[in-house]
Amino acid sequence: MVKDISTEQRILEAARRVFMKKGMAGARMQEIADEAGINKALLHYYFRSKDKLFEHILMEVVGRIATSLKSMMELDIPIIQRLCFFVEIYVDVLMENRYLPLFVLTEINQNPERFASMIREHIVVNMQDFIVQLEDEIEQGKINPVHPLHLVSSVLGMIIFPFAAFPLIEEAMGDNFAPLARNFLNQRKEVVKEFVINALTPKNHDK
Amino acid sequence: MVKDISTEQRILEAARRVFMKKGMAGARMQEIADEAGINKALLHYYFRSKDKLFEHILMEVVGRIATSLKSMMELDIPIIQRLCFFVEIYVDVLMENRYLPLFVLTEINQNPERFASMIREHIVVNMQDFIVQLEDEIEQGKINPVHPLHLVSSVLGMIIFPFAAFPLIEEAMGDNFAPLARNFLNQRKEVVKEFVINALTPKNHDK
DNA sequence: ATATTATTTAACTATATGGTCAAATTTATA
DNA sequence: TATAAATTTGACCATATAGTTAAATAATAT
Known part of the structure; x- marks a missing residue:
């Protein structure tokens, strides 16, 4: 099956925004998920951990x-x-x-x-x-x-x-x-x- | 009773070091307490919250x-x-x-x-x-x-x-x-x- | 000495947060 | 269409962390 690029892309864009603004320590996985319009589980499905992301x-x-x-x-x-x-x-x-x-x-x-x-x-x-x-x-x-x-x-x-x-x-x-x-x-x-x-x-x- | 300045001073020095290095989000109250050689409760006794400190x-x-x-x-x-x-x-x-x-x-x-x-x-x-x-x-x-x-x-x-x-x-x-x-x-x-x-x-x- | 006040601690609570899981749903494939 | 694979979700778990409490100890005043 072909990976849906749009979800991954949305996650990356959201992560970029949140990490940039809040930094690694200040960023929250929940906030990234919200910003990407998905839930935390899916976030971890695409990128295993906060560190990896x-x-x-x-x-x-x-x-x-x-x-x-x-x-x-x-x-x-x-x-x-x-x-x-x-x-x-x-x-x-x-x-x-x-x-x-x-x-x-x-x-x-x-x-x-x-x-x-x-x-x-x-x-x-x-x-x-x-x-x-x-x-x-x-x-x-x-x-x-x-x-x-x-x-x-x-x-x-x-x-x-x-x-x-x-x-x-x-x-x-x-x-x-x-x-x-x-x-x-x-x-x-x-x-x-x-x-x-x-x-x-x-x-x-x-x- | 006269406040013991040395404990407060030690807390402030520890807090300065930790906050400077890790930032507000990255700093941990426990680490500040450890660095000051006291426990968390005492830290909160002197400065009510992380924000205040x-x-x-x-x-x-x-x-x-x-x-x-x-x-x-x-x-x-x-x-x-x-x-x-x-x-x-x-x-x-x-x-x-x-x-x-x-x-x-x-x-x-x-x-x-x-x-x-x-x-x-x-x-x-x-x-x-x-x-x-x-x-x-x-x-x-x-x-x-x-x-x-x-x-x-x-x-x-x-x-x-x-x-x-x-x-x-x-x-x-x-x-x-x-x-x-x-x-x-x-x-x-x-x-x-x-x-x-x-x-x-x-x-x-x-x- | 005794009462009072300030300092300090261990043990605790509540919540936030990163991360997991099993089941449901969608999408592709035989 | 039936089957398999990828995607998505809600409900969880474990732990970290800020903050609290009640009790013990030390210092000060009467």
Whole structure:
């Protein structure tokens, strides 16, 4: 018999929503079942345990992140453009799912080994290429010297923060007016790119 | 009768550790009791419920953050120096408690109203002063134009990220060698300050 | 010393929650 | 159509967990 994909799909979508919002510890199997419009027994029929279901969702998420990393590394362009490209696509991903950063950060802290091994499965080479290119461009004086891990931390931090702290941003925009907040998040693309460009481009000493 | 402060203190320290690491949903009253070297009943004797205890810890935390914000605003210095000062003290705070960022971000998302009201209690004026000063210096051409909320998001993001993603940083440093990771976090002070200075200082068009 | 008040504990309760099971129902197949 | 297989359900079970209670102990005041 052919498996009915729609039930499984509904479960996965529900699980994603609930896990993302509440985290592994805060999520309830009952809530996931309700959200999917089924009962708990069926939930366990499809995914044996909460852990299994969570791992499934986590894998999906890591995969999506890996995909955007990979697409950044595919083109043969300078570091700054590479970073700008990354900012662009990553903000787009987060616009679709603002809980992603906090979800991932929580998992990184709650179960570092599992997360690390998942990352290792997906992202293999890439990073080394990036480091080499960065050191290259620094040596050529094309960009200011910076440790790769520091650079990545800075860019990721700038991208992620407003999404992870979204309710605070909303509050700061006043009146909980969602469109304004959404607009702010979209502006991050340009702001972060400009910030990075300014920070990395050497000042002209002889112009 | 005088309350024995040491038991209450031990409870609060235990609660802080457990809540910080596991979050509200992941924390267990039993674990807090164990960590404090007492039993659950006594825990409930001092703090009636898990919620009450959590709120207590959260208040403490918000207070600490408010303190470092206030100390940043006390001195009468240019924006860039103000930010540098903030980076300095905030990284120091996080070196003492690396779980703080994730803890706060989680709470912001899980209970935005409560968090916002706590913030409002502590931080009242300040922010407006900061915004006015920023716009002032931009007009004077002393720094590049940037929306205050974007600037704060960028700086906070850069500071917070490596702490929130600490296990990943450890992994990236190789061999889970803690001192290297600690050292990396300390370097953030200089790196972020330099990043901010470079990003905000206008390029010299006529030197 | 004795009464009073605060602290601490062991044992308990109620409920939430992850998970199971056997039976019913639907869907595919011979 | 009859049979087998997959899907779905309601009713359960076991355990974890927040919270309670009554009684014991320690500290303080009279």
